Amino acid sequence: MPDPHFYQVAGPFSLAELAELPDVELAPGVDPDVLISDVRPLDQAGEGDLTFLSNPKYVGEFLKTNATACIAARKALDKFPEGLSILVSADPYKAYARIANKFYPPVLGNGDIHPTALISPKATVGDNASIGPYVVIEEDVVIGENSIIGAHSLLSKGISLGRNCRIGAGVVLSYCQIGDNVLIHNGVKIGQDGFGFAPDPVAHVKIPQLGRVIIGSNCEFGANTTIDRGSGPDTTIGDNTWLDNMVQVAHNVTIGKGVIIAAQTGISGSTVVEDYVVIGGQVGLAGHIRIGTGAQISAKSGVISDVPAGEIYAGFPARPRKQFFRQMAVLGKLSKSKGSVK
Numbered sequence: 001m002p003d004p005h006f007y008q009v010a011g012p013f014s015l016a017e018l019a020e021l022p023d024v025e026l027a028p029g030v031d032p033d034v035l036i037s038d039v040r041p042l043d044q045a046g047e048g049d050l051t052f053l054s055n056p057k058y059v060g061e062f063l064k065t066n067a068t069a070c071i072a073a074r075k076a077l078d079k080f081p082e083g084l085s086i087l088v089s090a091d092p093y094k095a096y097a098r099i100a101n102k103f104y105p106p107v108l109g110n111g112d113i114h115p116t117a118l119i120s121p122k123a124t125v126g127d128n129a130s131i132g133p134y135v136v137i138e139e140d141v142v143i144g145e146n147s148i149i150g151a152h153s154l155l156s157k158g159i160s161l162g163r164n165c166r167i168g169a170g171v172v173l174s175y176c177q178i179g180d181n182v183l184i185h186n187g188v189k190i191g192q193d194g195f196g197f198a199p200d201p202v203a204h205v206k207i208p209q210l211g212r213v214i215i216g217s218n219c220e221f222g223a224n225t226t227i228d229r230g231s232g233p234d235t236t237i238g239d240n241t242w243l244d245n246m247v248q249v250a251h252n253v254t255i256g257k258g259v260i261i262a263a264q265t266g267i268s269g270s271t272v273v274e275d276y277v278v279i280g281g282q283v284g285l286a287g288h289i290r291i292g293t294g295a296q297i298s299a300k301s302g303v304i305s306d307v308p309a310g311e312i313y314a315g316f317p318a319r320p321r322k323q324f325f326r327q328m329a330v331l332g333k334l335s336k337s338k339g340s341v342k
Contacts, residue, residue: 015085127146147167173191176191213228289307
């Protein structure tokens with residue numbers, strides 16, 4: 001259960017109120033006035049709790065749950081525990097996420113500014129923005145209303161941050177413009193120099209990094225992720241794109257909207273990742289390539305050439321996933337047959 005030391009629950013809410021959310025409706029015969037106090041997993045839920053069933057693997061727990069209500073697909077109406085109120089959804093997991101966010105809404109700023117924070121008189125801090133201990137905000141910084149800046153973070157000269165943003169501890173923002181409703185976790189660094197230089201046997205010649213990082217709205221960046229500014233062109237990230245922990249985005253990279261990138265992925269300079277791409281963990285993308293709209297890259301793949309829109313690639317070097325697994329199967333047969341395939 002959520003620890004009240006860390007999480008403050010809203011509500012209670014009636015089933016009728018919860019059914020007002022997208023893709024949620026009351027099953028026939030369900031009392032709309034039943035009150036729900038919290039959300040919990042199937043095996044932990046009790047009286048007053050709401051849970052969800054999205055995976056048939058957990059039907060056993062569903063049939064034994066002590067929850068008051070459950071979000072489930074319509075087929076669950078064929079058999080469910082007596083006394084359990086059902087909320088119907090085509091996607092129970094997504095519906096649960098929306099309901100859980102209603103019980104545990106994102107924390108917004110309340111206007112508190114810690115006395116140890118150093119804020120330039122030339123900075124603009126929006127209404128109800130909260131500034132934590134030892135934060136440094138340099139001149140010409142703009143912070144939108146209701147945003148939260150965590151302890152020991154640095155907002156360098158000239159950056160702008162939209163409304164309702166949440167910045168974790170130890171974050172450094174420089175040379176960037178960030179939209180609304182962006183969540184940046186602890187230790188993220190945005191806007192530092194890209195890795196640009198001309199090799200020289202005596203002393204490498206640094207190429208000045210003169211661009212910015214432009215980030216849209218409704219994005220999320222996991223802990224210790226790094227996003228380099230452009231060398232001339234900007235590094236850009238579209239709306240509703242989410243990066244996991246420890247992702248590296250190099251200079252001049254363009255990432256579209258709705259992209260999902262898992263942990264420890266590295267994207268080399270000047271690569272384009274189009275809209276709605278999904279990239280698994282520990283993927284490496286070479287520079288100056290294009291990943292087409294809706295493509296998917298399997299974990300641990302090494303991508304050294306363009307990936308067409310909608311394709312699923314895997315392996316190193318990355319290739320269409322079906323081709324990759326066929327080749328792996330052939331190699332497996334070769335290893336067992338000592339060189340001849342029958």
